Amino acid sequence: MRNVWIICKKELRSYFVSPIAYILLALFAVIFGFFFWNAVGVFIFMGMESQLRGEMFPMNVNEQVIRPLVSNASVIGLFLIPIITMRLFAEEKRTGTIELLATSPVHDAEIILGKWLASLLLYAGMLLLAALNFLWLFRYGNPDWKPLAVAYLGLLLQAGALLAIGVFISTLTRNQIIAGAVTFAICLLLWVLEWVSGYESATWAQVLSYLSVLTHFDSFGKGVLSSKDAVYYVSLIIAGLFLTARSMESLRWRA
Amino acid sequence: MITVQQLTKRYARNTAVDHISFEVEKGQIVGFLGPNGAGKTTTMRILTCFLPPSSGTAKVAGFDVLEEPLEVKRRIGYLPETPPLYLEMRTGEYLSFVGRLKGLSGNELRQRVDYVLDRCAIADVKDKVLGKLSKGYRQRVGLAQAIIHNPDVLILDEPTAGLDPKQINETRDLIKSLSGDHTIILSTHILPEVEQTCERVIIINRGKLVATDSVNNLQNRARGAGSVLVEVAARNGALDAAAVQRKFERIPGVTRVVCKDSDANFSTFEVEGKTDRTMRGDLARAVVEAGWDLNELRTAAVSLEEIFLQLTGAEAAAESGAVPAEAGAAAKA
Numbered sequence: 340m341r342n343v344w345i346i347c348k349k350e351l352r353s354y355f356v357s358p359i360a361y362i363l364l365a366l367f368a369v370i371f372g373f374f375f376w377n378a379v380g381v382f383i384f385m386g387m388e389s390q391l392r393g394e395m396f397p398m399n400v401n402e403q404v405i406r407p408l409v410s411n412a413s414v415i416g417l418f419l420i421p422i423i424t425m426r427l428f429a430e431e432k433r434t435g436t437i438e439l440l441a442t443s444p445v446h447d448a449e450i451i452l453g454k455w456l457a458s459l460l461l462y463a464g465m466l467l468l469a470a471l472n473f474l475w476l477f478r479y480g481n482p483d484w485k486p487l488a489v490a491y492l493g494l495l496l497q498a499g500a501l502l503a504i505g506v507f508i509s510t511l512t513r514n515q516i517i518a519g520a521v522t523f524a525i526c527l528l529l530w531v532l533e534w535v536s537g538y539e540s541a542t543w544a545q546v547l548s549y550l551s552v553l554t555h556f557d558s559f560g561k562g563v564l565s566s567k568d569a570v571y572y573v574s575l576i577i578a579g580l581f582l583t584a585r586s587m588e589s590l591r592w593r594a
Numbered sequence: 595m596i597t598v599q600q601l602t603k604r605y606a607r608n609t610a611v612d613h614i615s616f617e618v619e620k621g622q623i624v625g626f627l628g629p630n631g632a633g634k635t636t637t638m639r640i641l642t643c644f645l646p647p648s649s650g651t652a653k654v655a656g657f658d659v660l661e662e663p664l665e666v667k668r669r670i671g672y673l674p675e676t677p678p679l680y681l682e683m684r685t686g687e688y689l690s691f692v693g694r695l696k697g698l699s700g701n702e703l704r705q706r707v708d709y710v711l712d713r714c715a716i717a718d719v720k721d722k723v724l725g726k727l728s729k730g731y732r733q734r735v736g737l738a739q740a741i742i743h744n745p746d747v748l749i750l751d752e753p754t755a756g757l758d759p760k761q762i763n764e765t766r767d768l769i770k771s772l773s774g775d776h777t778i779i780l781s782t783h784i785l786p787e788v789e790q791t792c793e794r795v796i797i798i799n800r801g802k803l804v805a806t807d808s809v810n811n812l813q814n815r816a817r818g819a820g821s822v823l824v825e826v827a828a829r830n831g832a833l834d835a836a837a838v839q840r841k842f843e844r845i846p847g848v849t850r851v852v853c854k855d856s857d858a859n860f861s862t863f864e865v866e867g868k869t870d871r872t873m874r875g876d877l878a879r880a881v882v883e884a885g886w887d888l889n890e891l892r893t894a895a896v897s898l899e900e901i902f903l904q905l906t907g908a909e910a911a912a913e914s915g916a917v918p919a920e921a922g923a924a925a926k927a
Contacts (some may be wrong), residue, residue, distance in 0.1 A: 345694045347682075356682045439678035439739070442642040443695045444667040591645055 342445040346453025346467025347359055347460070350427070351416040354461055359426070363419055367465040374411040375472040384542075390527050398484040401562070407472065409560050412469050414541045416462065416498050417526050425519035427454045428587075432513040437590075451580055453456050464497045466491060485561020493559020497552055501526050503579025510586040519526035526552075595621045595643065595777045601650035603636050603801075603920050610636040612801035613650065618794075619835060620746075623773040625792035625809075626781035627902065628887035633801040635675060638749050641779070642672040655746055668697065671776070675752050677736025685716060685735055688724055689742060696743035698744040710738040714768060730761035737768065742777070748765060748772065750780040754787060766791050785902055797902060821867075825890035827860035833886065835861040841880050847873040859880035860889065 354360035382404050382557070432435040440450050470491075476482050503524040512518050533551035535544045548554055552575075555568035596618040604610040611633040618624050626634050639645040641651055651658060681687060689710060695705045711717040714734040720728055724735065733753065740748055745875040751771060754762045769780065769792050782788060788795050790810060797805040803823070807825040826838050835856045842851045848867040855862040867873055874891060881888040 342695070345691070349691055351680055352687075353680065434681070435674055435677070436678040436680055437674045438639075438642075438644055438672070438674045439692065440671065440695075441644050442667055442672045443692075444664045444697060445695060446664075 342449040343453045343456065344525055346440075346445075346450055346507050347457045350454050350457030350458060354423075354457065358433050359422070360461060360464075363422060363461065364465060367415060368468045369420060371408075371412060371469050372472060373464075374408060374415075375469075376409075377407050379476075394573075399428070400476055400480050400532045401486050403491070405474065405482060405487055406560050406562075409487075409588060410467075410556070412466070413494055413497055415554060416465070416494070417530060418523070419465070420462070420498060420505055420526060421519040421522035423458045423525060424502055424522060425515045426509070427458065427506055428509040428514055428583075429515045429518045432590075433508075433515075441587075441591070447506065447584055451506065451583045452589065455503055455583075458502045458506065459495070459499055461493065462502065466494055482546065483562075489562045489564050492564070493556055493568075493572075496559075496569060496576075497556055498577035500552065500572045500579065501529070503583070505579075507579050507583040507586060510583055534553075586589045595622075595655060596779070597651075597653045598641075599651050600639075601637065601640060602648050603640060603645065604648040609801050611640070611647075613810060614798065614801075614803045615650075616796050616803065616806050617779060618779060620777055621773070622794060623770070623778040623780070623792050624711075625788035625795045626779055626796040627783070627785070627788055628659040628781075628800070629783055632798050634798065635751055636801075637798070638672070638751050638779070638781060642670055642749055643667055644672075651750075653921070654810060665806070668743070669746045671740035671743065671748045671749045673736045673740040673748075673765070675755065678730050678739070679724045679735060681723070681734060683724055684721055685724060685727070686711070686720040688735065689738055692739040693742045698743055705742070706742050713741070713889055714738040715764075715773075730757055730764070733765060734756060734768070737765070741772065744775070746777060748776045748778045750778065752782055753780055753786070754782070762787075764790050803859075821893075822865045822877065823862060823892050824865055824877055824888070825860060825862045825891065827889050829885065831859070833857075833859050833861055838884075838886065839854055839863065839882075842877065843885060845876045846871065852908055862890075 353358075382398070382400070385403070386398050417429070431536065437544075439446075473487060477484070501522075504525055506520075508522045508525070509518045511513075511521075529550065529552045531551070531553075532547045533553040536548035536554075552572075555571045558565035558568050596616075598617070599613055602609065614633075614637065625654075626637070628899045630633050636645065640647050641654060643659045643666050646651060646660055649661075654666045655669045657668050657669070663698045680691075683691065688708060689707045693706055697769075698706055707716075710783060711720055714737050716731060716734050716738060719731055722833070724732065727735065737750070737753065740750070750769065754765050755763060766787065769778065772778065780787075792809055794806070794808050795812060796803065822841075827833065835853055838861060839851050839853055842848060842863060842865055848865055850866040852864045853861055854864050865873075865877060876878070876893060877889055
């Protein structure tokens with residue numbers, strides 16, 4: 340565990356020494372801030388409208404602001420996750436520092452876990468920025484915090500899964516751009532696979548739809564803690580990290 | 595300390611290392627010599643557990659690289675051909691990171707960082723970003739990271755490649771000074787480096803071991819088989835080359851005399867035989883007694899270079915064109 344933490348700290352440090360972390364955090368803050376502003380604006384507008392019509396339409400901050408915003412956050416993540424993971428192994432391979440890691444008395448698993456954990460922590464930092472926005476809702480309104488907490492857990496699990504895939508792809512090449520592009524393509528596919536369920540209900544469509552990360556986010560977004568969906572994300576994380584370990588091993592046999 | 599037996603590394607299309615066996619004893623400093631692409635780096639990567647061998651065994655301090663890689667890695671400091679530096683880190687920060695990675699912590703870590711900063715003369719760049727350091731400094735930081743955990747064995751892949759002559763000398767001195775505490779294997783295609791820094795040399799070519807011996811033995815072997823060049827001149831009038839040759843041939847120990855160059859008043863002979871002291875003395879005396887002048891008497895230049903070229907063949911010489919020039923420079927020095 341000590342080695343995992345050593346690697347993780349080193350990765351976090353290089354995220355923050357190079358401007359990558361700041362740029363990612365700033366991009367996320369701006370984009371999410373815009374979504375937040377928009378969502379709150381729509382909410383206020385709808386509130387006034389229903390008042391004018393004299394409807395006692397039940398307005399709900401959790402359902403009408405937080406839930407769509409959490410989905411937005413996961414979409415923004417989709418774009419930023421490849422940028423977070425693309426350098427993790429590709430850069431080490433290009434500069435030759437992978438030789439230092441691979442000849443140090445640490446297990447491959449510790450290196451992989453450390454790197455994955457660092458990427459997850461950076462993503463968690465973004466979610467913290469989003470939380471700053473949500474704080475305003477608590478300041479001026481009275482939303483329920485529990486569904487938000489569950490949604491946050493869902494976001495972390497989903498990101499963990501996509502990051503694990505990104506880490507794996509980063510071991511396949513020494514070119515960061517290739518790693519980033521392929522990761523993005525796979526993340527996007529895992530996203531849209533769900534669409535087939537819209538017009539097709541055959542078994543293959545159900546399988547594709549099951550594989551989609553979107554399908555499994557629904558319950559978390561609603562604030563429902565579903566073990567079935569958690570299992571999906573956790574197994575995706577394990578699969579991604581396992582593939583990374585295999586890939587690192589094969590690097591040694593092929594190199 | 596290091597035992598390598600029948601080590602082989604095959605890739606899809608070629609064999610990089612072909613049944614190599616050698617041993618390195620504790621505290622020795624061994625030069626791993628061969629032209630580019632001979633398999634030096636591959637062998638070193640196997641010893642450092644970066645690559646697994648296709649067959650054969652390699653043991654460091656009694657631990658097999660395949661069976662107990664962690665134990666091997668703990669005992670090895672490795673400087674790859676390009677120093678594995680994180681260019682965005684500062685020198686001190688980088689060394690602490692590597693130290694932690696190698697299992698140091700707390701007070702011990704701080705002490706070792708200070709020690710290697712001092713030992714490798716990089717204390718003045720402790721707070722500089724590695725990416726801004728010159729090549730010489732980077733190489734020394736690379737050496738510092740290799741020795742930070744005080745390993746039993748140091749494996750250095752072309753530690754002086756790409757440095758300027760002053761830096762090369764500094765690095766060699768540094769390596770020599772480390773040899774007391776560590777067993778060192780260094781690879782190079784530069785011969786004088788081996789002559790200057792190593793006690794033993796392992797020569798490989800095209801993945802095969804061609805020679806392993808002490809540097810002294812190899813040089814002696816070369817000298818023993820070598821020959822002496824004698825330039826004789828006449829004081830007055832013409833010189834009878836044939837007469838000189840006959841005189842030389844009568845000297846005990848001489849096996850062959852060849853007239854290399856002949857002019858009206860001087861001749862150069864290559865004399866082969868047991869080139870020990872008495873034969874040279876006899877040659878000199880013979881010349882002087884006959885009333886000729888002895889202009890020059892020298893051992894026909896033999897250095898590791900010649901053995902190396904003999905052993906690795908002419909193709910290797912063509913590939914590494916820089917070698918003869920550098921070797922020649924060193925021979926003069």
